[in-house]
Amino acid sequence: DAGVTQSPTHLIKTRGQQVTLRCSPKSGHDTVSWYQQALGQGPQFIFQYYEEEERQRGNFPDRFSGHQFPNYSSELNVNALLLGDSALYLCASSSEEPATDTQYFGPGTRLTVL
């Protein structure tokens, strides 16, 4: 049973660039959430996707956008990168049918903005 996978593992970008991170949910899961984890802090909720739509959003600017595909995989896009966007980006999946209130996390993508 494949768990949550994310790609790439590491990424280095410069300020002003754009980045796309990818996530494949755990088998049987249809909901994907994205989190940003700055160094030394707990994760912060960016948004959640279900049925290919953004269902809920945390306190992040519009530079952060996403997409969910028919196979439930998801992308996180960040435009106009800032130094402060350097962080570990975590994807978590869960299921609506049957509903599970537990999110399972991937290994994350480490983004460094120079």
Add this chain to the structure above:
Amino acid sequence: AQTVTQSQPEMSVQEAETVTLSCTYDTSESDYYLFWYKQPPSRQMILVIRQEAYKQQNATENRFSVNFQKAAKSFSLKISDSQLGDAAMYFCAYRKYNNNDMRFGAGTRLTVKP
């Protein structure tokens, strides 16, 4: 706003002994979920244990158990018979019922001494 506080940035325990990690949270809700996640150096966030607020019985998973005090808004994690593999960052998390924004504490780094 719901906030989660972990007052112990670092904890240390001798192998085979017991350690308790503290967590408090602030909420005006009556229905919610609480979680403890473990994040080893591999970065993947692993679910340790979960608790539904409506359940009075404390959750237990093998060597891991919680002390859930709803009135005090306290949710501590007890690890019995500590093992070297328990060394990791431990995050306490809160999620309101029917809300997808999971709030995390800042984490407690647990060291296990042989």
